[in-house]
Amino acid sequence: MSSAHLSIGDLSRATGTKVETIRFYEKNGLLPEPSRTQGNYRAYEPAHLSRLSFIRRARDLGFSLDQVRALLTLSDDRSQSCAAVDVIARAHRDEVERKIKDLQSLKTVLDQVIESCHCNIVADCAIIESLAPAPQGS
Amino acid sequence: MSSAHLSIGDLSRATGTKVETIRFYEKNGLLPEPSRTQGNYRAYEPAHLSRLSFIRRARDLGFSLDQVRALLTLSDDRSQSCAAVDVIARAHRDEVERKIKDLQSLKTVLDQVIESCHCNIVADCAIIESLAPAPQGS
DNA sequence: TATACACCCTGTAGTCGCTATAGGGTCAAG
DNA sequence: CTTGACCCTATAGCGACTACAGGGTGTATA
Structure with a gap:
């Protein structure tokens, strides 16, 4: 009977996760439901803290919640x-890697577009012009 | 002259935009409401096509809808x-630029994490271990 | 004892930029 | 006269939260 329970606010502060987000993880099956106090407050075990830390770390690394779920399942079956x-x-x-490449070519285009603007009014603006299609008006 | 109306499907094909997306742009004030046919079909002018092309090009460059709205307003007042x-x-x-940098440092960490895994079972997996940080007291 | 206040609860709706349905109406061809 | 492509509105869903509204709980202080 470990009795050092943690409140949701404790978990929040310990992991830098908003309280609502913790409840969201519970509702979405990433964090198991903790026991409750007499006043119906969530009472977490240290294991919950570990699991939440795992989730946050994986999220920081950009894994999707689906991927995190899969990683948690795998880490449970050691x-x-x-x-x-x-x-x-x-x-x-x-x-x-793919996203980096996409953003890099995007930035190249944006650089060109911005570089091309030496004008004063919108009518002559190369940025706007580069967005507008060539007027193929027939 | 400019009485050659375009259907929503025409605009869709001409710009590679899904029909639903065009209606979405209209509902969200990016594309003005066109006139309607007797059968209540949207009947677009060439100006609508230009505007939709502008929107799509700006979206391709990653501008948010709010930014696109602002750019459209600016381009209207020449x-x-x-x-x-x-x-x-x-x-x-x-x-x-910021996103590229973020993703690059993210990739560095992911590379390290992946590189570190030479194991066979999850119990020894360096990837999992790197996600589960040593429980910090505090 | 009252009460102020921080904290907790559930439930729902909003964010962004679409996308996907449901359940119909319109229109030209065969 | 029916098929089938196209169009209409309205609503709900995606991911990953975030922000309420409207309450209950727990504790420190006046």
């Missing part, structure tokens, strides 16, 4: 092969 | 100073 973990991590890294 | 356009474009570019 005898399982590590390969599935690797697959999730690599898929996520590839996704991040 | 005597205005170009400075406001520049501000929006630069703000967006800065945002993109």
